[in-house]
Amino acid sequence: MRIATWNVNSIRSRIDRVTAWLERSDVDVLAIQETKCREDQFPGLELSSMGYEYAHVGLNQWNGVALISRVGLEDVATSFAPDQPLFGDPEVLEPRAVGATCGGVRVWSLYVPNGRELDHAHYHYKLAWLESLRTRAASWLAEDPDAQIALTGDWNIAPEDDDVWDMAVFEGKTHVSEPERQAFRDVLETGFTDVVRPHAPGPGVYTYWDYQQLAFPKKRGLRIDFVLASQALAARVDGAFIDREERKGKGASDHAPVVVDLA
DNA sequence: ATGGTGGATGCTCCA
Numbered sequence: 001m002r003i004a005t006w007n008v009n010s011i012r013s014r015i016d017r018v019t020a021w022l023e024r025s026d027v028d029v030l031a032i033q034e035t036k037c038r039e040d041q042f043p044g045l046e047l048s049s050m051g052y053e054y055a056h057v058g059l060n061q062w063n064g065v066a067l068i069s070r071v072g073l074e075d076v077a078t079s080f081a082p083d084q085p086l087f088g089d090p091e092v093l094e095p096r097a098v099g100a101t102c103g104g105v106r107v108w109s110l111y112v113p114n115g116r117e118l119d120h121a122h123y124h125y126k127l128a129w130l131e132s133l134r135t136r137a138a139s140w141l142a143e144d145p146d147a148q149i150a151l152t153g154d155w156n157i158a159p160e161d162d163d164v165w166d167m168a169v170f171e172g173k174t175h176v177s178e179p180e181r182q183a184f185r186d187v188l189e190t191g192f193t194d195v196v197r198p199h200a201p202g203p204g205v206y207t208y209w210d211y212q213q214l215a216f217p218k219k220r221g222l223r224i225d226f227v228l229a230s231q232a233l234a235a236r237v238d239g240a241f242i243d244r245e246e247r248k249g250k251g252a253s254d255h256a257p258v259v260v261d262l263a
Numbered sequence: 264a265t266g267g268t269g270g271a272t273g274c275t276c277c278a
Contacts (some may be wrong), residue, residue: 008277009269009270010269010270010271011272012271013269013270013271034270034278036271037271047267060271061270061271061276061277062271062276062277088271114277114278116277118278156278210268210278211268211269211278212267212268212269213267213268214266214268215268216269253267253276254268
């Protein structure tokens, strides 16, 4: 079974690239972030005609996450916990998490809040969101230590200096601050592993490149998209890669798909 | 190749 995660930066503007990528990638389950559309705008027909079931949550032009699967899609959840933090004025539950059981694996498509600036309300929201996720993930494993769980998505955190093209540029910025990195490590410590890194060692290996300043051809990226697997799932991983080819050319997302193969 | 962001929206925000 092959699972993948990809921040597509608008499913409506990217649907042709998404279907073309699916056609050539033999993916069974894809977690999508930043669909940037409402439920009624989601291009479900294009995906279902390819044999994929889908679950999507989207309220407006921001955020939005989906799961598509051709190996079953059961027990869909549109938030990871009853206390998943809210944001905005008025406060709302933003569409940043969707989970489903696909081929026996509990897969989550997660779009961690960006944080915007250190000490911004959005930054505190990001940390609270991650803490809530950590607590919930720990409870899932406490319930069933053998659960096969994949926490996939755009984490908006570069956990190590090697995940950043130039640390000096990120001095005082989000994505690399110690509280964010600690929050990421705290999720790992509940019993999850980055299953891609062993197959895509750095430095200089990234999943995201800004559209500006020719960042991609200049190799100026960040590694912020991850597949974190529970122990039982990690034991099944027999390969992984970041598909940076998909970042090339006109009309690419600013993120590359991240792919994991399970035995 | 001598370049210099893109998406959704609506006159700006978000990433």
